[in-house]
Amino acid sequence: MLDAFEALLIDDGERAATMDATARAAGVSKGGLLYHFGSKQALEEGIIARLDALVTADIAAMSASPDGPVAYFVRTSAMTDDPLDRAIIAVSRLAQGGHGTAGVALRSVRERWADALRPHTADDTALDLVMLVSDGLYYNNALGGGGVAGPVPAGPAMETLIALVERATKA
């Protein structure tokens, strides 16, 4: 059910992610959905909690990455089919729809990433640059909407970008 809600948020926007549509996409009735999630807010808190857990796992993976955390961070910011990136985009949709708690959650997630990256960047300006490039990648993915390929660099272009960012920010 959370998967269905998430997919609706990503593919059709916040407005279309109704209880009715979520229930239909999950293959249950509205009543059945509301038995598990007593309100729409509970559904929203569900994907926020999922995002939090995925970020915790990602920060662990990032810190252990053989490439170095910065390369890992930038590279994975451009993925679209990853569960983590889907969770971020879904929560971002909620935040832009006016849900305050979603915005707070996104800011907290960003801060956790920044804390993990700070030791690997030359100074605060370098950290700002890395974070902003990542934010930019997410923003463009979020605008993708109907699965249309966005202007985000991919493949070799992405590797060149990572090299440029690393050169500019290396501790």
Add this chain to the structure above:
Amino acid sequence: MLDAFEALLIDDGERAATMDATARAAGVSKGGLLYHFGSKQALEEGIIARLDALVTADIAAMSASPDGPVAYFVRTSAMTDDPLDRAIIAVSRLAQGGHGTAGVALRSVRERWADALRPHTADDTALDLVMLVSDGLYYNNALGGGGVAGPVPAGPAMETLIALVERATKA
């Protein structure tokens, strides 16, 4: 009326920017609002058209900036009270709400900026970096919501960031 609609989108999200709320904020009745804008879609097209006009003016100003277009572009991407930046955030809210035309408009705007900046960057990777930093700044401003100060660098920190970006991307 467009101002009221824009302010509601920015401050309270797409969900709260209803015809009713817009009319109330503009000091007219729903009927009065619908006399000027025959539908909600007309209201949305109104701010999209306004965004387009503001971007045209901004690209002209950017190209003539004494600092150079890249510095101008990054610096002005972090403003929040500027009419242009407010228009971008408002249209971005619409896009994330599922309005396809708003997403198309944002992509077109981004492409126009990229075309104007391309001659001033070393290569396509450098251009990507500049665009992504700008996108990241907008994204963070968009998450600001209720006017809370975001994690966007300001003042001297912004100037240092601009210097770093210019060093990394100069043609």
Add this chain to the structure above:
DNA sequence: GTCTATATAGCGATAGAC
């Protein structure tokens, strides 16, 4: 647990008085 009603409220849009 999952379903089919149904209650309640808010949205966009129309009609017609003034």
Add this chain to the structure above:
DNA sequence: GTCTATCGCTATATAGAC
């Protein structure tokens, strides 16, 4: 031009059968 009143639709949520 601007208003009030109202229609038709859809959203969230509840009640109760199975």
